[in-house]
Amino acid sequence: MNQAQYSFQTNESYLDFEFESNGPKGSIKKVVRYSPRNVDGMTYFNLGFGDWNEAEARIDDVSTTNNQDTQKVLATVAATVLDFTAAYPDMLVYAEGSTPARTRLYQMGISANLAQIEPILEIYAFKKGVGWEAFQIGTNYEAFMARRK
Numbered sequence: 001m002n003q004a005q006y007s008f009q010t011n012e013s014y015l016d017f018e019f020e021s022n023g024p025k026g027s028i029k030k031v032v033r034y035s036p037r038n039v040d041g042m043t044y045f046n047l048g049f050g051d052w053n054e055a056e057a058r059i060d061d062v063s064t065t066n067n068q069d070t071q072k073v074l075a076t077v078a079a080t081v082l083d084f085t086a087a088y089p090d091m092l093v094y095a096e097g098s099t100p101a102r103t104r105l106y107q108m109g110i111s112a113n114l115a116q117i118e119p120i121l122e123i124y125a126f127k128k129g130v131g132w133e134a135f136q137i138g139t140n141y142e143a144f145m146a147r148r149k
Contacts, residue, residue, distance in 0.1 A: 003075035014087035017080040023067030044092035061098040085148040096143040
């Protein structure tokens with residue numbers, strides 16, 4: 001994607017990524033973690049993302065930073081998806097916001113960048129009453145899956 005993003009670091013397994021959000025609230029450590037899941041014989045990786053809570057040593061996926069860099073943060077998270085799927089090209093990545101508003105924000109990001117995403121990733125989306133389908137702009141979804149082409 002051709003959007004500004006933060007530089008990030010990853011570990012050897014490409015399962016954990018870290019970067020710093022910088023804005024009016026200061027420098028906030030963000031963590032993206034890919035966790036393996038297996039449901040009904042299907043293996044995928046859940047994309048977990050949020051502010052790093054140092055006191056509790058965990059990702060806080062419900063905090064709102066308001067650092068006025070939402071698009072840059074989302075572009076950085078998207079870049080980690082590309083790195084993760086380059087390391088694990090056969091794995092599915094599952095993403096769902098911790099709130100409906102965050103899921104909608106992810107959907108808007110996918111929609112706005114779909115032309116750049118489609119040559120690299122297959123994007124699927126989950127809609128209640130329908131199930132999984134190829135992502136379509138203009139349809140509201142509850143969750144997303146991506147796989148390297």
